[in-house]
Every structure is written in structure tokens, then in C-alpha cells.
Amino acid sequence: MEFRNLGETDLKVSVITFGAWAAGGWMWGGTERKESVGAIRASYDLGVTSIDTAPVYGQGTSEEIVGEAIKGLPRDKVQLLTKYGMRWNQTKGTLAFHSRDNDGNPIDIYKYAGKESIIQECEDSLRRLGTDYIDLYQIHWPDVTTPISETMEAVQRLIEQGKVLQAGVCNYDISQMREAEKGLKLASNQVPYSMVKRDIEEEVVPYCLENRKAILAYSPLERGLLTGKIKPGHQFAEGDHRANYKAFKPENIVGVNTFLEKIRPLAEEKNATLGQLVIRWTIEQPGITVALVGARNTDQAVQNAKAIEVKLSADEIAFINRQLEEVAVV
């Protein structure tokens, strides 16, 4: 595995980090707890020591699964990245969307990052994860109802108490990052980034490079699409959000698969899968610190972790980039 520091902090994370959203089942058509625990353990055995989760992923389920998976591992050899600010059990802040929990019951998700709420959320996360500190604590989505200064003050308090080591944000634009940094030093921003979703290259990447902030690229496989396994007409399980996600519109699937066929010979030459080529490309992009990759079972987790063995030369990256010029972004 390769490890990188998060921005200017001394927190080192694995460049391939396990993303535990799908492992929690919610919005992905359910979870098989044992398989998810197995996937995390198999990743760890291959050097994926960092795990990203969130309370809202399965309404506690994902954090519990992560807690179970790391039980017995030396705590200082694992980096736990979790979040706050997406609430399902209160109604302050702004309603983000209506949803259903893993049992099919209706729930409403609110974006809320008020001070007392964060302090409470942190206690709940520590309990579910079975630990006494979180390595990176990130706001999940901006909360327009709470001043950023109040949110960061709460996180600063948690840092002073030793419950949190480093502060991060997700889905923040650069003005929100600047505002947050008036209250504390940010390690990172977690944002969507894949071969076919590159909006952050405009502002976030230059800002983070200039200010030495880490970028955690989420959904680098474009939620499975960039593995090449999804064909038009694909039937997703009930409750899987991808059935209505714009990246999975038939014309997009066709366009992305046409591109993937062009880079398939390169993958074959390297004895790699398309997904592995995609993950390596992602972590080679300027400003990208980590690829946060989701997996639902051991096979996927092992394949993703082994992407680290695939190497790409500057010419090969340039070749991929030329093919990408002809693909529509999602």
C-alpha cells in the first residue's frame, strides 16, 4: 500500500481508503453484515488501513459494521474517518430528502450541524465504532442554517478533548473552506471525483494544491459504472439509489462503456481489471490524495486494494486522458 499525509497534518492514510457507505446497505438495496465485515478485514490485510464511514450510512449500521471489523486490531494502525451533520432522528436544519431505512420505514434526512448536535453525534459515533477517538471528523454536507464558525467551534472543542484528531469537510466549495479555516485548520475536503466527473478540477483542486489541503475523492468508480459491468437495462435491487441516478441513464452507460473498451487493452496488458486501472488513474491526478472506494464483499475489496500494484506511466495516463476527451461527463 502507499500512504499519504492529509494536507499539512501528521495523519497518514492509505491512498486507497475503504468507503463504507454501501457496506451499511442504506440506498444500496440492503447489506449483508458478515460480508461487509469480511470486506473491510480483507482490505485491511492488504494495507487499506483507512476507513471512511458516516452515521447516516444505514442510520448507524455502517459505523457499527466498521466497529466490528476493527475489533482486535491495533487502534493506532487503523484510521477512522467519519462524519456529522446528516441527521435522521431530529428535524432541525434543512430537509435534504425523504428516504427509507434498511427496514423500509420512511425517514427524513436533515442537514444540520449545530454545536450541541455535533457533540452528541460524536459520542454516538465513538460508541458505535467502539473507540475513544476519531482520526478525521468531517461535516457531511454544508448546513446553511448554522454559521460555519459555530460548527467549527464544536469540532475544535472535540479536538481539545482528544475525541477528534483532525477536522475535515465534505462537499464544501472554496469560499466555505476559507470560512471554516477562520476557526480551525482543515486537513481535507471530501468531494465527488471520477474519470467522468471532474468539476472539482476548476476551483477545489487548485485551492487545495495552493493551500496544502488533502482531497478525498469519493465515488471514483462512479458507483460501479467504471468497472464496465453495468449494461443498459441493468436491474438494480429494490432501494438501490442508482436506479434513478443520472450517471446510470442508458445513453451514459453506453458512452462510458465505449470509452472503457478503448482502455481495456491497456488494462489487459497490465493484467489489471478496468476498475483497478480507474483507481490507479484517480490517485495519480494532481491534488488527489486518496481514492475512497466502496466494496460490498471480499472479492471486490481485494480487487480494489490490489489496484495499488498497477502502475501507470505519464504516457499511459496521457493516453487515457485523450480517450476521456470524447466521453460526456455525468
Ligand SMILES: NC(=O)c1ccc[n+]([C@@H]2O[C@H](COP(=O)([O-])OP(=O)(O)OC[C@H]3O[C@@H](n4cnc5c(N)ncnc54)[C@H](OP(=O)(O)O)[C@@H]3O)[C@@H](O)[C@H]2O)c1
Ligand atoms: N461525502 C459524501 O457526500 C460522499 C458521497 C458518496 C460517497 N462517499 C464516500 O465514498 C465512498 C465510495 O463511493 P461510492 O461507494 O459512492 O462509489 P464507488 O466507490 O465509486 O463504487 C462503489 C460500488 O461499486 C461496486 N464495486 C466496487 N468495487 C467493485 C469491483 N471491484 N468490481 C465490481 N463492482 C465493484 C459496488 O457496488 P455493486 O456491487 O452493488 O455494484 C460498490 O458498492 C463511499 O463508501 C463513502 O465512504 C461520500
